[in-house]
Amino acid sequence: MKILVTSASWKAALTVMESLGQRGHEIFLLDSDPYSAAFRSRWCHEGIVSPDETEKSLYVRFILNLLEIRKFDLLIPISDRSSEYCSDIKYEILKYVRLLIPDYDVVDLARNKDKTYRFAIEHEIQIPKTYFPGSWDDIEGLGRKPIFPCVVKKPKASANKGNYYIDNAAALKQCYEGFDPAEPWPVVQEFISGAVYGFTAVCHQGDILDCFMFRMDAEHARGGTAAYSTSVLNQKLFVQAQNIIQKLQWNGAIDLDFIIDEKRDFWLLEINPRFSGTLGF
Secondary structure, eight states: OEEEEOOTTSHHHHHHHHHHHTTTOEEEEEESOTTOGGGGSTTEEEEEEOOOTTOHHHHHHHHHHHHHHSOOSEEEOOSHHHHHHHHHTHHHHTTTSBOOOOOHHHHHHHHOHHHHHHHHHHTTOOOOOEEOOOSHHHHHHHHTSSOOSEEEEOSSOOTTTTEEEEOSHHHHHHHHHTSOTTSOOOEEEEOOOSOEEEEEEEEETTEEEEEEEEEEOTTTOSSSSOSOOEEEOOHHHHHHHHHHHHHHTOOEEEEEEEEEOTTOOEEEEEEESSOOGGGGO
């Protein structure tokens, strides 16, 4: 097959390319960086330079034009943005190439922590205690509650870059003063100490086709892909992940992050609508 893989600079793209290239498929990589190292791989049939993924309209137009002109058999989006964009134009893409991805509203739910946590609460999925402030009165009220230490999370962020660890009311207020008032309000979540567990899978209409579980010890998990992880087989983790995937009726790649507490209970931290950066593992 001729397979187009986006976001060549992402770790998961390298794994996808090597895995499928070794099986005899022609892999075409897409990235805005013409000097992407992955373009030089022996498994890369061709590197295609695209607009930057931050330029949504240009990127989407480029993807659709490319798919119409060039004949690919499969498209695999890798990054958060490319997954979101491809879900938004899913049915236009399917005119030209095969693509396994949820509809936009499901991907948007996963990309937006505010929506993720509201979904979890509605469906009784275990998450750390979460607050949804929408005004300065809410922030003042939270400052008077015994919620510290806590984590302030931007609704759309990845690799721990939008998380702020707060230990007092003054710091909470100062944190919110630094945010752009035009952006959605960040959520506040209780801080739970423990190892982070990952669950990455490929799914079809809520069924898990294959999956992989791993643990990132706190000392090695500083945001993003940890330098050191341990593979695990944990039935309790599998059941919780399976429940989420079934409720979402997920299609395609998914990466779920959990934290385990001292009672060995798993708490959902976030849903990523893509392969994990630990895919190479």
